[in-house]
Amino acid sequence: MASPPMESMKNIAQELGRIIDQEENGALALVVRATGSTPGGVGAKMLVLPDGSIRGTVGGGVLEARVISDALNAIEDGKGPRTVHYKLDELGMSCGGEMSLYLEPIVAPRRVFIYGGGHVGAAIAKVLSMLGCRTVVADDREEWANRERFPDAEEIINKPYAEAIAARAPGPRDHVIIVTRGHEHDLTVLEALVGRKLAYLGMIGSKKKAQEARERLKGKNVSEEQIQFVRSPVGLDIGAVTPEEIAVSVAAELIFLWRRGVGGEGKSGAARAGRDDSPKAPAKGGKGA
Numbered sequence: 001m002a003s004p005p006m007e008s009m010k011n012i013a014q015e016l017g018r019i020i021d022q023e024e025n026g027a028l029a030l031v032v033r034a035t036g037s038t039p040g041g042v043g044a045k046m047l048v049l050p051d052g053s054i055r056g057t058v059g060g061g062v063l064e065a066r067v068i069s070d071a072l073n074a075i076e077d078g079k080g081p082r083t084v085h086y087k088l089d090e091l092g093m094s095c096g097g098e099m100s101l102y103l104e105p106i107v108a109p110r111r112v113f114i115y116g117g118g119h120v121g122a123a124i125a126k127v128l129s130m131l132g133c134r135t136v137v138a139d140d141r142e143e144w145a146n147r148e149r150f151p152d153a154e155e156i157i158n159k160p161y162a163e164a165i166a167a168r169a170p171g172p173r174d175h176v177i178i179v180t181r182g183h184e185h186d187l188t189v190l191e192a193l194v195g196r197k198l199a200y201l202g203m204i205g206s207k208k209k210a211q212e213a214r215e216r217l218k219g220k221n222v223s224e225e226q227i228q229f230v231r232s233p234v235g236l237d238i239g240a241v242t243p244e245e246i247a248v249s250v251a252a253e254l255i256f257l258w259r260r261g262v263g264g265e266g267k268s269g270a271a272r273a274g275r276d277d278s279p280k281a282p283a284k285g286g287k288g289a
Helices: 006-021 061-077 119-130 161-167 183-193 207-219 224-229 243-258 269-273
Strands: 026-035 045-048 054-056 082-087 098-106 111-115 134-138 155-157 175-178 200-203
Touching (some): 006 045, 006 054, 006 098, 026 061, 061 082, 111 119, 119 134, 161 183, 175 183, 183 200, 183 207, 200 243, 207 224
Parallel strands (some): 134 155, 175 200
Antiparallel strands (some): 026 045, 045 054
């Protein structure tokens, strides 16, 4: 089969440039080997977008549907580029050849909103920056949330928490970690964000504090589905006590979810209700500072 026509290549290149510029996700599929009778030849390219739509083609039919599925998995599982091999007769295709494709996931940097600029917030920001995350830090105390303490933050917001959320609200692909200096501040942020489409919503605290927060949300007629979306106590249960240990436990939980395709764009509480939950960390604070 001939190489993709110039117009197809142009469409792929334009869309690839767009998703990179706008920090969206996708996956590029490239045929690197084709033997026997196949619907696509070496060099055929296809860009797969998160909604399953495509630019270009690797041959169409059952094969293309399988490649789209594998490309979407590559976007979600965080395991990086891979080569996939298909025996077409096993896919029910009569042509009977074999094809190998290189899949290159294009994944936008993850953004994490950290509410609380204290010791725990600073430790979490430091660890997450090592994982390539972009962080937005919000705290009404400029002496705690500033460039000296958060040199790698994408943005620092020095406003009361309700105003900070109004000024820069996290979106469907964003992760939120609540580690303010006190229980009431934590609840202010939690109540403002629970029910929104987020990739992740976690709050520091003991199991007792977490239960009290759930009861308070129920009293405000927050649905059980939305309450179940909140991960509190936040982090894997590694016995974390110090800010640095808590930061490691939080990062570990995020990695645990990312590698399992959870904590993606705008997952609903219902979608998470049957999730493979990670244990929770007994982080007893609530005092980010």
